[in-house]
Amino acid sequence: MDLITTTAVYNMHVPMRHIIHSLSDVGFRKLDLAFDYCMKNDFVTNRWEKWVYEVKDYAEEMGVEFVQAHGIGDICRMQYNVEERNLAYRVLSASEILGIKCVVMHPYDTDFSKTVNVEEYVENNARMLAQYLKKCEELGICLAIENLPWSNSAHAEALVQLVERMDSDYVGICWDTGHSYLLGQDVREVEKLGKFMVTMHAHDNFARLMDEHLIPYDGSYDWHQFLLSLKKIDYKGDFSLESHHQTLEARNEEEVIGLLGHMYSVGMSLCEEWKRIKECAI
Ligand SMILES: [Zn+2]
16 A cells, blocks of 8 residues: 545646655655646646646656546536546546546536435436446556545445446446545445445545545545454555645645655554555454
8 A cells, every 4th residue: 555645635727746845845746637637727728738737847857657537527528528527638638648546526516405316326327327337448557436425426325336237347436535534424435335336535524424534544534444444344455645735724835844754654654554464464
């Protein structure tokens, strides 16, 4: 298990070069490119390919690699909006250039206010995600569907049904610890994913219906139990942080760097704890 962090630790106006530099400086070696935070840079222009190659070259120079990505937007809106759909495909092409093997996408809920029929949810999502899965299969990229804090997308069982329905070696689940915990779900909910869990978005909160995206241990999530649950399902992925709100709210660069350093050491200590848990027979 290696440590990964999202690049969304800075807002959309900060150049990717600066983000890579800061994350590399505090120790991170593996990054998750948040394309949903690239809406203000050349990624959304016809110079996107040049931008991607520059990002790739600079990452290499700084000794870091992109291993994961976050897709953009709402997959339902993408059905009807050609521009957004093209960007969603562009995320996959850019990921291929960067050597990224896992792209996280949000599923879609037909009704945010209530849990609708699970079969309908599974069918709708399988249909809408099929076009992206096809391209993922061609490129050898895993499409990881993320749990969201509402409706069917909040439930491990519904996501498992969706992944089973999509039936491909290139689809899995990204478990977002904070989205699950803010709803008061038990930490062990993750065990229901079994072999389908391919990655995670690790962040903390206080289970009070707020998606705070805090650094682990700055909320009240039980990280030790989380690691024990991962062992139970024989999780083989990395420890991927999406704890980016504190840096986004920081007052100056010095504070950001301090928080990134803290995030790195907490992440590394969780990876160390995972090693001890894995070696332990029970
Ligand atoms: Zn997430």
